[in-house]
Amino acid sequence: MSRNGSEGTGPSDVPVDAPGAEIEAGKRLVRFGGDKGLSLGERLSNHFHRLTWTTPLHALRLQGRFPLKLLVVPNDPLPGNRHAGQWLLSGTMRWQGEAVAVDDLDMSGVGYSVGFNDYLQRFEWLRDLAATSSRAQAAPIAERLMRKWLAAHGEHVSDNAWRHDLCGWRIMLWAAHAPLILSSTDIVYRSAVLNALARMARHLDRGADRAPQGNQRVAAWVGVVAAGLTIPGGEPRLAFGETGLQRALGAGFSEDGGTIARSPHDQIDAIVLLSMLGQVYEARRRDVPEFLENVKLRAVAALLGITMGDGALSSWQGSGPIGADRIEQVVAASGVRTRPLRQARDWGYQRLAAGGTVMVMDAAPPPASRLDGLGCASTLAFELSDGMQRLIVNCGGARGSTAIPPHLVQGLRTTAAHSTLTVGDSNSTAILADGGLGQGVNTIEIDRQELEGGSRIDASHDGYARRYGFIHKRTLALSGNGRELRGEDALLPSPRRRRRSSSAAFAIRFHLAPGVEVTPTADGQAALLRIDHGPLWQFRCRGGTLSVEESLWVDATGRPRATVQFVVTGVAPAGGASIGWLLKKAG
Numbered sequence: 001m002s003r004n005g006s007e008g009t010g011p012s013d014v015p016v017d018a019p020g021a022e023i024e025a026g027k028r029l030v031r032f033g034g035d036k037g038l039s040l041g042e043r044l045s046n047h048f049h050r051l052t053w054t055t056p057l058h059a060l061r062l063q064g065r066f067p068l069k070l071l072v073v074p075n076d077p078l079p080g081n082r083h084a085g086q087w088l089l090s091g092t093m094r095w096q097g098e099a100v101a102v103d104d105l106d107m108s109g110v111g112y113s114v115g116f117n118d119y120l121q122r123f124e125w126l127r128d129l130a131a132t133s134s135r136a137q138a139a140p141i142a143e144r145l146m147r148k149w150l151a152a153h154g155e156h157v158s159d160n161a162w163r164h165d166l167c168g169w170r171i172m173l174w175a176a177h178a179p180l181i182l183s184s185t186d187i188v189y190r191s192a193v194l195n196a197l198a199r200m201a202r203h204l205d206r207g208a209d210r211a212p213q214g215n216q217r218v219a220a221w222v223g224v225v226a227a228g229l230t231i232p233g234g235e236p237r238l239a240f241g242e243t244g245l246q247r248a249l250g251a252g253f254s255e256d257g258g259t260i261a262r263s264p265h266d267q268i269d270a271i272v273l274l275s276m277l278g279q280v281y282e283a284r285r286r287d288v289p290e291f292l293e294n295v296k297l298r299a300v301a302a303l304l305g306i307t308m309g310d311g312a313l314s315s316w317q318g319s320g321p322i323g324a325d326r327i328e329q330v331v332a333a334s335g336v337r338t339r340p341l342r343q344a345r346d347w348g349y350q351r352l353a354a355g356g357t358v359m360v361m362d363a364a365p366p367p368a369s370r371l372d373g374l375g376c377a378s379t380l381a382f383e384l385s386d387g388m389q390r391l392i393v394n395c396g397g398a399r400g401s402t403a404i405p406p407h408l409v410q411g412l413r414t415t416a417a418h419s420t421l422t423v424g425d426s427n428s429t430a431i432l433a434d435g436g437l438g439q440g441v442n443t444i445e446i447d448r449q450e451l452e453g454g455s456r457i458d459a460s461h462d463g464y465a466r467r468y469g470f471i472h473k474r475t476l477a478l479s480g481n482g483r484e485l486r487g488e489d490a491l492l493p494s495p496r497r498r499r500r501s502s503s504a505a506f507a508i509r510f511h512l513a514p515g516v517e518v519t520p521t522a523d524g525q526a527a528l529l530r531i532d533h534g535p536l537w538q539f540r541c542r543g544g545t546l547s548v549e550e551s552l553w554v555d556a557t558g559r560p561r562a563t564v565q566f567v568v569t570g571v572a573p574a575g576g577a578s579i580g581w582l583l584k585k586a587g
Contacts, residue, residue, distance in 0.1 A: 026447035027345055062157070062202045066195040070230045072283035076127055076176035077275050077333035085132030088125060088141055095119045096558050098402045102145065107152035109160045113402050121161050122169035126177040135179055142180035146193060154196045157203065164207050165216035167200040168223025172276045175230045201227035205237065208244055214252045214259060215266045215273075221245035222273050229280045242289060249295045257298025258347020262367045262375070265319040265399045267303050268330055271296065275333045298341075300334050303327070305341035305351045306360050309385035312556060314360045316349070317367065318374030318397035318413065321390075323556040343448060350448065352455045355482025356387045357585075362418075363459045365441045366429050374399055374413065377427040379441045379461045380474045381418035384485060386585065389534045390513035393553055394418040401558025410435075412554065421472055421489045421508045423572075428463030428472070439466065454479040465494035468504045470572065483585040490579070491572040508544065508568040508579060511551045514561050518548055527566055529583075536586040543579035544570035 087094045091102050095116045109117040119125060125145070129138045153161040174181060174197055182190055201224065208220035221244040228238030252260055252270075259266045274296045281288045304327075306314050311324030342351045348364020361382040367375045374397065384392040395417035398409040411417060415427045422428070429440030441463035449456045460473035470491040477486045489508050512518060517530040524545050529537040539546075551565035568579060 026445070061206060062199040064198065064202065066191065066198040067231050068194070069232075070175060070178055070182075070194075071232060071234075072175075072230055072280070073178045074176050074230075074276070074279040074283040076130070076173070077279055077335075078127065078272055079329055080127035080129070080131030082128070082131045084125070084128040085130070085138075088129050089132060089137065093120070093125060096402050102141070105145070105148060107149050107161070108158070115399075115402065117160070118166070121163075121166045123173040123177075124169070126173050126180060130177055130180060135183065139180050139183045142177070143184055143189070146181050147189065150189075150192050150196060154192055162200075162203060163216075164204060164211035164223075165219035167204055168208075168219035168221070168226075169273075171197065171200055171204075171223040171226050171230075172273070172280075175226060175280065176276065197227070198231060201231060201237070205240070208248075214261050215270055217248045218245070218252050218270060219273055221248045222277050226277060226280050229284050229286070246289075246291050249291065253295055253299065254344075254346030255298075256341065256344040256346050257295070257300075257302035258344050258349070259299075260367065261317070262348055262364065263317045263319050263399070264303065264306060264313050264322065265397075267299060268322065268326075271299050271303065271330055271334050274299070275330075275335070278335070296334055297336050297338060300331055300336040301338040301341040302344050302347055302349075304331070304338065305344055306349050307340065307358075308360065308383060308390060309356065309358045310388045310390065314383040315394045315396040315554070316362060316378060317376050318399040320396045320399070320401070320554045320558060321393075321556050345446070350446075350457055350459075352457070352476070352478040353482075354454060354478055354480055357478065357482030357485070358385045359383070359476065359478055359485060361457060361459070361476060363444060363446050363457065365444055365461070366437050368437075374409075374435075375437050376413045376418065377415040377429040377431060377437070377440065377463075378418040378420065379415075379428050379444065379463060380459055380472060381415075381420035382476060383419065384583070386531070386535060386537070389515070389531050391516060391529065391531070391537060392419050392583075393511050393513045395511055395552055396554030396560075398554070398558075401554065403557075403559045404554065408560070416507075416509060417511075419510050421474070421491075421506055423464045423468050423470060423472070423491065423504050423506050425505070425507070426464075426467065428461065452480070460492075462494065464491075464504075465496060469494050469502075469574075470504065470576065485583040486580075487582070488578060488580045491576045493574070493576050503571050503573045505571050506544075506569065506577070506579075508581075509565050510539075510567070511553065511565040512563055514553055514555075514563045516563070518564055518566050520546055520548055520566065538584045538586050539566065539581065540584075541568050541579060541581040543577060544568035 084094055093100050093102060098113055098116045126142060129142055181193055184190060204220050204224045208224055211217040211220040221241060224241035225245055228234035228241050259270055274292060278288050308314055313322045315321050340351060348362060350361040350363045352359040359382055362378045381394055383394060395412050398404040398412055413431055415422045430438030432438045441461045444461050446459040454477060456477040458475050460471050462471055464470045464472060471494050473490040473492055475488040515532045518527050520527045526540040527546060546566055546568055548564055548566050551563050552560045553563050554560050
């Protein structure tokens, strides 16, 4: 992957363009059902379905013959974390700073963070253990943890451990790391493991389509397909699973390759899942279905499209700046050779890159509340990097972090935590008390032009139309040499305003990456941005007053770091306002 801000490639010799990589003409994006979570009927139906898991009828459905062995042991294409594996060997399971002694592990998952519980129940720790040492050293730890899990869940279906997506991940990881969990000479233990695997497959056969739309449903159907390929006599299940998986991928991904939840974290998970499933097909010496390869190709291109000049991700929809090394591992595991997608209209991210400068913009409505509990009111925010150095950032996300307190988790989702404009110190899309996203941005108008002297994006949203009577329009133009980013933020009277005309205070926030020092000028219209051992950038604005405030940035380890932001403030009269600004590289 390129790390110099150019449109680099994945691990390939001859990169290819993903389908739909061309730049399209202007488009309107509409958020369907954005302020609606699951209906009461859907919640009751799902709750009743989970209650049936503990009934004798469901237990009867899970009974049947279990395999004496697996047909294949596929490769796990993603390397594990050796540091986490070493901790396991020493008797402690660690995930993102959360640590529990192996002796004290509660396989019910009670009291653990969501991320730690998923790491435990998916059996992702098998990957870390395998990366650490020889099978002779790792197998006893794996067997010990497996016995604890079997005692708690092997014969008892529970909501926490038998969630459909967790079962899908477990089937994949048990198959890939079978040498660690099935090397015992204890025939009773081995039979219990294989019986649990067969029970999970039957559980998914009947319930994969009941998993929530998106990654969870995809993971469930991946488990069905993997079971069909690894358990003897699985041909009928394989055909059934491939049909279900194709349907789940069609509902879970936009046409440009992004997950419908718009989460980079989910994007990585999906690519890893599809890459692992590809290894199962390879182990069985079967061709990977074309529909699966096509989705993976588009997904990798979309993921690369939101990387910055340092090769790590930009921060969107609750996801932080996942490091370049991890992104390289995920892309290498996929086997995909492609360029970063410059324009992902439905997934919602726009990428401008020139002369070592990279800009990524959120140019779509937030995800529907039913799809993501950590969606953000970040519409029209952007991040900017110069080579390996980040310059303008968003504050980041709490997804996958245990170091961020609950009140800050909600704060990171706000519009003010992103580098964009706010009106009346409010969110462009409401963040509700229950964590869902309410009314706000419903429609986006976007037009992108590739000009001889650079690239330009004009985008607008209606998030403030209902409350304040304004449309926010943002224009970003990157010069062909990457040395200038010109911007304009305009508040335009909404043709459908519902309230009487009045003025409204606004603020345009530019959160700075750690290590960037800002020095405002005396006239309150400009600032100098100094990068440690890097270039000098100048900022100038018209139409507002510039000030400097405290801020924070969640780094790749999930820990908040102190930084600053510069803020352009003003008051927009009823007729609207326009604030022009320029970021220019000096020297």
